[in-house]
Amino acid sequence: MESTSADGGGFLSRMALNDNKAGMEGLDRERINKIIIESSKGSRFYENEAKKELQVNQRIEKMTLQRAQITEQQLQKAHTQVEKMVNELDMSRDLSRLIVHVDMDAFYAAVEMRDCPELKDKPMAVGSMSMLSTSNYHARKFGVRAAMPGFIAKKLCPNLVIVPCNFDKYRAVSNEIRKIFAAYDPNFMPMSLDEAYLDFTDHLEQRISWPESLRTHCLHTDITETACEGELQSKVPQESEPCVENLSPLLFEDSPSSTPSLPPSGEKVESGGGSEVFGTCVEEAVREMRFRIEQKTTLTASAGIAPNTMIAKVCSDKNKPNGQYRVPSNRGAVMDFIQTLPVRKVSGIGKVSEKMLSSLGITTCAHLGQQMALLSLMFSETAWHHFMMISLGLGSTHMERDGERKSMSTERTFREMSVVEEQLSLCRELCEDLAADMKKEGLRGKTITLKLKNVKFEVKSRACTLPCAVATTDEIFAAAKDLLKTEIENVSPQRLQLRLMGVRISTFVSADDKKPQQKSIVGFLQQGSSGPSHGIVPNSVKETASHPPMERPPPAGSHVLEQLPQKVPKLQGLPWAAGQTGAQVSVAGENQPQSFFQKAYAKKLSLQVKSLSETDKGRGSVCSGFTQPGTDNPKSRGAAIEMHESAQGLLGPSGNSSITRVEPVRVAPPEASGSTSGAAAPDPETLTCPVCFGEVRTTDLHVFNRHIDLCLSGVATETPTDTDSESDGDGGPKGFTVIDEGVPEKGADRERQKRSNPEDALSAFKTCDALRGPSVTRAEDTGDPGAKERRSGDEPLLDHHGSRRVHSPQRASSSHRGDPASQSSRLEAPPGHEGSTLICPVCQVPQNSHDLTVFNHHVDLCLNQEVLHMLAPPSSSSSSALRPPVTAKRGQELHTARPNKGKSKRRGPPASPPAKKAKGRGSQNTIDKFFM
DNA sequence: GCGGATCAC
DNA sequence: TATGGTGATCCGC
Numbered sequence: 001m002e003s004t005s006a007d008g009g010g011f012l013s014r015m016a017l018n019d020n021k022a023g024m025e026g027l028d029r030e031r032i033n034k035i036i037i038e039s040s041k042g043s044r045f046y047e048n049e050a051k052k053e054l055q056v057n058q059r060i061e062k063m064t065l066q067r068a069q070i071t072e073q074q075l076q077k078a079h080t081q082v083e084k085m086v087n088e089l090d091m092s093r094d095l096s097r098l099i100v101h102v103d104m105d106a107f108y109a110a111v112e113m114r115d116c117p118e119l120k121d122k123p124m125a126v127g128s129m130s131m132l133s134t135s136n137y138h139a140r141k142f143g144v145r146a147a148m149p150g151f152i153a154k155k156l157c158p159n160l161v162i163v164p165c166n167f168d169k170y171r172a173v174s175n176e177i178r179k180i181f182a183a184y185d186p187n188f189m190p191m192s193l194d195e196a197y198l199d200f201t202d203h204l205e206q207r208i209s210w211p212e213s214l215r216t217h218c219l220h221t222d223i224t225e226t227a228c229e230g231e232l233q234s235k236v237p238q239e240s241e242p243c244v245e246n247l248s249p250l251l252f253e254d255s256p257s258s259t260p261s262l263p264p265s266g267e268k269v270e271s272g273g274g275s276e277v278f279g280t281c282v283e284e285a286v287r288e289m290r291f292r293i294e295q296k297t298t299l300t301a302s303a304g305i306a307p308n309t310m311i312a313k314v315c316s317d318k319n320k321p322n323g324q325y326r327v328p329s330n331r332g333a334v335m336d337f338i339q340t341l342p343v344r345k346v347s348g349i350g351k352v353s354e355k356m357l358s359s360l361g362i363t364t365c366a367h368l369g370q371q372m373a374l375l376s377l378m379f380s381e382t383a384w385h386h387f388m389m390i391s392l393g394l395g396s397t398h399m400e401r402d403g404e405r406k407s408m409s410t411e412r413t414f415r416e417m418s419v420v421e422e423q424l425s426l427c428r429e430l431c432e433d434l435a436a437d438m439k440k441e442g443l444r445g446k447t448i449t450l451k452l453k454n455v456k457f458e459v460k461s462r463a464c465t466l467p468c469a470v471a472t473t474d475e476i477f478a479a480a481k482d483l484l485k486t487e488i489e490n491v492s493p494q495r496l497q498l499r500l501m502g503v504r505i506s507t508f509v510s511a512d513d514k515k516p517q518q519k520s521i522v523g524f525l526q527q528g529s530s531g532p533s534h535g536i537v538p539n540s541v542k543e544t545a546s547h548p549p550m551e552r553p554p555p556a557g558s559h560v561l562e563q564l565p566q567k568v569p570k571l572q573g574l575p576w577a578a579g580q581t582g583a584q585v586s587v588a589g590e591n592q593p594q595s596f597f598q599k600a601y602a603k604k605l606s607l608q609v610k611s612l613s614e615t616d617k618g619r620g621s622v623c624s625g626f627t628q629p630g631t632d633n634p635k636s637r638g639a640a641i642e643m644h645e646s647a648q649g650l651l652g653p654s655g656n657s658s659i660t661r662v663e664p665v666r667v668a669p670p671e672a673s674g675s676t677s678g679a680a681a682p683d684p685e686t687l688t689c690p691v692c693f694g695e696v697r698t699t700d701l702h703v704f705n706r707h708i709d710l711c712l713s714g715v716a717t718e719t720p721t722d723t724d725s726e727s728d729g730d731g732g733p734k735g736f737t738v739i740d741e742g743v744p745e746k747g748a749d750r751e752r753q754k755r756s757n758p759e760d761a762l763s764a765f766k767t768c769d770a771l772r773g774p775s776v777t778r779a780e781d782t783g784d785p786g787a788k789e790r791r792s793g794d795e796p797l798l799d800h801h802g803s804r805r806v807h808s809p810q811r812a813s814s815s816h817r818g819d820p821a822s823q824s825s826r827l828e829a830p831p832g833h834e835g836s837t838l839i840c841p842v843c844q845v846p847q848n849s850h851d852l853t854v855f856n857h858h859v860d861l862c863l864n865q866e867v868l869h870m871l872a873p874p875s876s877s878s879s880s881a882l883r884p885p886v887t888a889k890r891g892q893e894l895h896t897a898r899p900n901k902g903k904s905k906r907r908g909p910p911a912s913p914p915a916k917k918a919k920g921r922g923s924q925n926t927i928d929k930f931f932m
Numbered sequence: 933g934c935g936g937a938t939c940a941c
Numbered sequence: 942t943a944t945g946g947t948g949a950t951c952c953g954c
Binding site: 040043045046049127128129130131133147148149150151152380382383405406407408409410411412413415457500502504 | 942943944945946947948949950951952
């Protein structure tokens with residue numbers, strides 16, 4: 001591989017065959033690349049690629065020059081610091097989870113082959129002459145792969161059969177597969193129609209005591225299924241019947257390990273005839289899952305088993321197709337595995353990053369580890385932290401899904417279009433499509449972005465942010481049209497020669513701007529109380545789609561809470577490893593989909609509500625005013641299984657703000673919390689606290705919000721007053737403040753902004769004093785700080801799509817980064833953290849390291865081990881005090897009880913790390929107290 | 933907030 | 942003949 005990236009050859013390395021895919025080993029790259037290049041040479045596409053390659057090469061040149069200026073002393077210093085961080089990360093390594101990455105083999109192609117056996121022995125691909133979505137293994141042997149235009153594939157393989165895509169079919173199959181995934185991890189995280197991450201830890205804990213009957217599964221041919229819960233019932237029904245029938249497993253002859261009934265690993269027991277008994281270990285459980293998938297769909301899947309998502313992902317590719325691979329949960333195994341692993345195999349490191357690293361002599365993860373000092377001086381903090389995680393074989397150990405979507409778009413490629421009228425007409429069509437999608441999800445956004453690609457393949461985007469959120473065709477078009485006209489005018493006499501146009505809308509408004517879609521606090525609690533699915537929170541808007549943009553008045557006489565924080569403040573991490581590292585501890589609670597913290601929080605509230613409702617059924621005011629239908633949004637519906645269909649464009653979430661805020665509407669307050677007290681007569685001058693349900697005598701929302709903060713922090717039940725220092729400086733209400741829906745800024749100074757921004761998420765959930773402290777002030781957020789709303793339960797990142805990804809270090813040459821000295825100093829004392837000690841918000845133990853990556857990692861562990869078990873049944877959770885997490889100790893003691901992760905769906909990327917939350921170390925506000 | 937780049941699927 | 946669509950993050954401005 002290096003050869004290609006190293007390039008130097010005369011052709012564009014970026015256009016060379018990307019054989020970083022299963023089934024493409026040992027190909028005649030030279031011949032293939034020659035065909036690819038010759039098929040493209042002279043085209044506008046090629047010219048543009050050449051231009052982009054040149055830009056990358058220039059970046060590399062700059063980097064090379066920069067590298068030459070680094071002194072030995074700087075390197076030494078960096079080395080010392082990196083070492084320290086590495087040690088800390090290494091010590092906090094969490095090997096307690098068993099993460100599985102499942103990936104269907106050549107999915108679309110396999111489905112087509114299944115439904116049309118004639119294709120079975122032929123090289124085929126799914127897509128069109130213009131672009132292929134995927135190819136079967138026969139075709140891969142010719143160098144035909146996804147993302148390659150069909151006409152070039154045909155040159156590589158003249159007999160290639162190209163079948164058009166049929167997403168409805170793939171989606172249907174995907175749903176079947178997901179049902180099986182759910183049996184092993186109800187909170188599995190789908191990454192696309194054919195891929196998902198699952199946490200098998202809990203399943204295995206139970207499985208260990210399962211009788212054989214529960215681990216017995218029938219072969220397809222058998223009609224008597226044993227323990228296959230209702231699954232068999234639908235043994236591959238569908239119309240596909242005809243062709244299918246015995247296409248069985250071996251879709252690919254080159255299958256390394258056609259498993260179905262393989263025996264090898266010790267534990268398996270082959271039961272006679274029609275069924276097979278699977279063992280209790282992970283490998284057996286995973287093999288069983290793949291077996292069930294195959295029995296049910298006639299399609300094969302490959303899987304990777306490892307202590308974290310990053311490794312699991314790589315593993316699933318190891319024995320593909322139809323195989324699985326496991327990296328044992330011990331440091332040695334992980335490090336050995338990493339050693340020779342090409343960096344390009346790691347999710348997040350793409351073509352460009354690979355090339356840049358290669359120019360530094362880094363092609364494997366081992367190299368990455370050896371060059372960390374250098375990398376810390378040449379790449380952005382985000383980038384090198386990611387590299388460091390990779391070099392240590394670290395990754396996310398729990399699945400969280402992304403937060404709600406942040407943008408929605410539609411774009412179309414067409415044959416050259418130069419007529420203005422046509423362009424405007426197309427623009428409108430795009431806006432119509434987009435508006436329709438927005439309506440489906442009940443969203444409204446303020447930023448409209450027009451994307452244009454000319455016939456030379458040059459892409460440009462133009463955006464404008466409106467004062468108010470919009471969603472209708474006319475509104476969107478009004479903005480898009482202006483952007484387009486401006487571009488048209490800019491090229492003046494000439495005409496825009498377009499080949500693609502797209503319209504995107506982002507900066508979704510939170511409940512604020514939205515109308516009353518806010519969901520009531522009760523609604524939130526109800527959802528939350530139901531467990532994992534509660535994520536759905538405020539789906540307020542869902543049906544709102546039909547409401548007019550601006551608002552509908554809240555039900556009279558009721559409090560309308562904007563939204564509860566869906567996410568709790570947590571530290572965010574690197575893009576690719578969300579939450580884990582993070583140079584900054586961002587708090588953006590809102591973005592996070594649904595953290596454990598949140599869940600716990602929701603649980604607590606739900607208990608209160610429950611008791612309340614029991615004692616007071618008649619009080620309509622409480623429920624009527626608060627309750628909200630919210631759950632109807634199909635998308636937010638808690639379904640654990642959610643389609644990811646990126647290809648189609650519909651994703652689900654949607655919500656917006658994260659925090660509920662009380663609006664100036666007064667209503668009859670519910671009674672005091674838990675109190676059996678009698679009743680609180682509706683007093684126009686009071687507001688009822690959603691936490692303690694006590695009445696707060698004020699109509700000032702700031703005061704009220706402050707009270708809520710205190711309640712959340714466990715400090716008070718009465719009207720507050722001022723203890724809260726929250727307002728350190730900022731003026732806005734801190735507690736249930738509304739986080740602005742705006743997208744956060746990604747500017748360079750995020751740290752600063754957040755810190756000083758009163759409205760930021762941090763302050764929003766400021767119930768924790770600790771957060772406020774210097775220690776946790778966040779330093780940046782990698783991502784979106786903005787408020788997101790919450791929707792149906794999710795959590796963070798990762799991703800998915802929302803996932804956070806790694807980004808290539810593009811800016812090695814940037815000014816400040818270029819100064820090694822400044823970099824190093826940053827390492828020691830990240831902005832915002834200088835001189836302060838980071839205190840774990842979960843265990844409250846001060847941490848030695850000032851490095852947020854290390855710190856976040858520690859918090860993750862705490863959350864996994866402590867918070868989680870707090871959510872467990874009362875008995876076990878017993879008070880559990882927060883014992884310090886393992887932080888610096890090895891991961892000994894793992895908890896067995898893994899509370900439900902409550903996320904209902906997830907989609908985030910895998911890399912994301914744990915959710916951390918911030919919270920206060922304030923004396924009294926321990927998490928225990930908070931939740932109890 | 934904008935615009936260009938990267939990445940993933 | 943012919944090189945996609947959607948969503949997200951990063952980073953310098």
